[in-house]
Amino acid sequence: MIIEKSLSILPELKSDQSITQIVTVFVEKIKTNEKYRQQMLDVIIEKTIEELQKDFKDHNEKSIMNGGALSSFWRKTQEDFIDKLYPYVDFSKYNPDDINYCRRSVFEYICKNANENERSKIIESLKNRISEKTIRIYLSKMGYDKAIILTINEFLNGEKFNTDYAFYSSLFGKSTSSLRLLNKYFQLYEYSLEKKNDRRDYLIGYAKEGILQTTTKSNFWFIKRNFNKLIKKYKKDGKYFEGVEDFLNEIEQRSFDKN
Structure with missing residues (x-):
């Protein structure tokens, strides 16, 4: 009854607060109310499209609906x-620090959530x-490999890591399994191990993720060779190598499970 009434009065409402309250209810109920699901979804998408066009100068300008229910x-x-x-969606407005x-x-x-065709279209x-x-x-x-490589090169040259880069999705999307990209992920992994700090802790997580998603049964030889060289170097220098060894074993298991 509440949903039905809300849908009927929504077009007449002028108050942002009232609209926000209704949209918040729709977001909460959309999974459990099949009868009005499509109508609630239409409202959510309509309000989202409106919010996408807004540029805010500070946090006080945006509505609770923007930062709460819709987000x-x-x-x-x-x-x-x-x-x-x-x-x-104006993709040129992407900004990891966007207050919208x-x-x-x-x-x-x-x-x-983009499928392969949608990704290709956006990348193009x-x-x-x-x-x-x-x-x-x-x-x-x-997942555009050229952009991933350029971004990794920036980190290798000391670029600051902004945690907003990985707001709710990975910094490096799923890409092709090229040796060039795999080697770049390995370089980032090795670089991240050289020092212990928050920045490199973040980077090693993304290096590992990239290695795991890019290594396959057919290119495992490449990563194994590089890891064995690194393990040998760590052993010679008296450094802790067991973690590297364990990760290599995980890579092997994951890459062969893919095939």
Whole structure:
């Protein structure tokens, strides 16, 4: 009854607070109310499209609906609504520090849920702007190998790690299993082991993730060779090598399980 009444009065409402309250209820009930699910979803998508166009100067400008209900919905849903959002998403506005939380969440949602064709379409539309830092980061998150390699090179040269890069999706998206990319992930892994600090702790996590998703049965020989060299070096220098050895065993198991 509440849902039905809310749907009937929503078009007449002018108060942001009232609209926010209704949208919040829709986000909470959409999984359990099949009867009005499509109508609630239409409202959520409509309000999302409106919020995507807004640029805020400070946190006080955005609504609770933007930073609360809508942002939460796009962070949690795993359903594919990308075709409904795509025409309204300006990918040039991607910014890991964007205070439009709804827009940030939609960008991350697309990273996590886009299919291969959607990824290719987005990459094709943005790759000629790879020199722009925020675009390059987003291309990395979408799995564009050239952007991933450039981003890793920046980290190897001391670039600061911004935790907002990995807001709710991986910094490096799933990409092709090229030896060049695999070698770059290994370089980042080795680099991250050289010193113990928060920045390198973050980086080693992404290096491991990249190695695991890029190593296959056919290219395992390459990673094994590099890891064995690193283990040999650590043993010679009297450094802790068991963790590297354990990770190599995990890589082997995962890569052979894929085939």
